[in-house]
Amino acid sequence: xxxxxxxxxLRRQPNRRTFSDAPEETYKFxxxxxxxxxxxxxxxxxxxxxxxxxxxxxxxxxxPISVITAQRDSLRVPLRPIEFIRSFPSVFHESLPGGIGVQxxxxxxxxxxxxxxEEQLVYASEDYKQGLADRLLKLLMINRINKIPLEIxxxxxxxxxxxxxxxxxxxxxxxxxxxxxxxxxxxxxxELELVCWxxxxxxxxxxxxxxxxxxxSPIAFPMKFSNGFVVDxxxxxxxxxxxxxxxxSPYENALHLSATSDESDKWAAAVLHEILNLFVAKxxxxxxxxxxxxxxxxxxxxxxxxxxxxxxFYLSSKLRTHTVVLRDGYKRGVLVEGNQLVTSRxxxxxxxxxxxxxxxxxxxxxxxxxxxxxxxxxxCEDEAKGEDDDVSGSEVEDERDExxxxxxxxxxxxxxxxxxxxxxxxxxxxxxxxxxxxxxGSQEKPHSRSRAGRRNLGKxGSQEKPRSGRNxxxxxxxxxx
Numbered sequence: 275x276x277x278x279x280x281x282x283x284l285r286r287q288p289n290r291r292t293f294s295d296a297p298e299e300t301y302k303f304x305x306x307x308x309x310x311x312x313x314x315x316x317x318x319x320x321x322x323x324x325x326x327x328x329x330x331x332x333x334x335x336x337x338p339i340s341v342i343t344a345q346r347d348s349l350r351v352p353l354r355p356i357e358f359i360r361s362f363p364s365v366f367h368e369s370l371p372g373g374i375g376v377q378x379x380x381x382x383x384x385x386x387x388x389x390x391x392e393e394q395l396v397y398a399s400e401d402y403k404q405g406l407a408d409r410l411l412k413l414l415m416i417n418r419i420n421k422i423p424l425e426i427x428x429x430x431x432x433x434x435x436x437x438x439x440x441x442x443x444x445x446x447x448x449x450x451x452x453x454x455x456x457x458x459x460x461x462x463x464x465e466l467e468l469v470c471w472x473x474x475x476x477x478x479x480x481x482x483x484x485x486x487x488x489x490x491s492p493i494a495f496p497m498k499f500s501n502g503f504v505v506d507x508x509x510x511x512x513x514x515x516x517x518x519x520x521x522x523s524p525y526e527n528a529l530h531l532s533a534t535s536d537e538s539d540k541w542a543a544a545v546l547h548e549i550l551n552l553f554v555a556k557x558x559x560x561x562x563x564x565x566x567x568x569x570x571x572x573x574x575x576x577x578x579x580x581x582x583x584x585x586x587f588y589l590s591s592k593l594r595t596h597t598v599v600l601r602d603g604y605k606r607g608v609l610v611e612g613n614q615l616v617t618s619r620x621x622x623x624x625x626x627x628x629x630x631x632x633x634x635x636x637x638x639x640x641x642x643x644x645x646x647x648x649x650x651x652x653x654c655e656d657e658a659k660g661e662d663d664d665v666s667g668s669e670v671e672d673e674r675d676e677x678x679x680x681x682x683x684x685x686x687x688x689x690x691x692x693x694x695x696x697x698x699x700x701x702x703x704x705x706x707x708x709x710x711x712x713x714x715g716s717q718e719k720p721h722s723r724s725r726a727g728r729r730n731l732g733k734x735g736s737q738e739k740p741r742s743g744r745n746x747x748x749x750x751x752x753x754x755x
Contacts, residue, residue: 304500306588308607309599313557314592319623320432321358322365324349327438329382330390336369336381364628389621396614397437405613406435407448409552410466412475414452416545417570418527420468423457426569427466429562433553435615476525478544479551493521495543496602497585513585516540524548533575542575543583547600550587554615556603560589560596 328349329337342355351358359366359380367381382390396402413434414420424441427434437444441454441464450470457465484493494517499505505513516536522528524545531538549563550556560580567576580587580598588599603610 302504303584304503306500306590309588309601309604310590310592312555312604312607312609313590313597313599315623316555316619317593318352318358318362318626319619321349321351322362322626323619323622325351325355325359325366325380326382326386326390329380335387336371336379339378339380342380362626364625365622385625389618389625392621393615393618396618399614402614403444403447406444407451408475409434411451411468411472412525413549413552414466414468415471415476416524416548418529421455421465423459423462423569424454424464424466425462426566429565430553430558433555433558433562435554435613476523478524478548480521480544480547481523487521489523490520492518495547495583495586497583498601499585500588503584529571533578538575539579539582542572543579543586545572546576546579546598547586550598550600550603554613555609557597557599560598563598 325342328342328345329335339356339359342349342351342359346355349355353361356378359368363383365383365386367383368378369381370376371379414422427436430436431440445452445454445466451472452466452469454464455467457463459465480493480495481487487493497513516539519536519540522537522541522544524541524547526541528538528541531541546563546567549566550558564573564576567573580589586601588601590597590599609616
């Protein structure tokens, strides 16, 4: 979606404004997070309710998974049906009935059954049926031939809020509004035809909101652009002039106007605006509304309107498709005017989110348990490290005890040597003296003293030099002499 205006013929005709009054403009498409969220939040709702309706259509209220798999495309299931169903344990119940085989059967949870009962009460209520009949009547009056094939209505069934079997149940209750007739179109099973024109219903939503409106006077469309969308002076001038054009009711036939005129553009915008107001959620897939526009002879005009008026219609690209959203139907991403069916669908989405919340809580609990286990492991490591330190400290004490014993043995040897020197044994040969000195206990385990010295250095910061037995003997000989 790069350009907002198309290049139109530069020839001007009298009493008619064209898009050539404003030069071709380009703008950067800006997303609307609120409207994107409004589209994306119903991502799994439609296939979920389709599976629910399929299950409830069975007398046993249970269905083998193979039946759902065979109808996956028509149900619009985005994943493998079994994976999709297991994603919502609060909505569906999976079981293996005995005697049938290993193929699982799908049924509904009690909470889902209660919501389904409430939804059926909504469809059966007189207020909802009357509102739905009024919307169908208005849709038939907008179409210039006052007929719509049933196949097109089936495509718009979700957006219009049509119940199951509406042709047999609801249509006969309003014989003054419409009826089902045979169609001359190939491949069409029938058409919904207007019975009587209603002047009371031939009033658009914009006409109801406009105060003091008279036919032929201008009505300004409510416009709201996405945050960050830039409207320059030329574009703003064109929008202002377009808003001042006379408003043509969507219930009037204005196909005689040139498709390239601004009057025709504003009328097509009024038609599309009124159609979106007839839908339950004020939004619809682009392909569906263009398909309806093709039957009405307005497909090209609808495409032109969607491209030229981003302030009136927002085009979301979520859910792998394009969805047309009526901007004034939402406020901060929330539907302004709801109804009973919208409330019922919101309850389904709340039930769907319940499973996600429970799974998130379980995963959070698992992460917390995992963190506790890791913390206990660290504590165990610290305790083991402390035990190792205690063991190493005991070894140091043992080494110190050994050093004390060695020192005592050295002192005893020194005393023996002094006594032998006093007795006059001074003629001992150096070789023998060295042999006697080497056999003395003064040089046993020198590594014990050096290791103890290194450990003492680590604690006191200084290291004492190990005493040598040979030096001690020399000192004693000097004293004796």
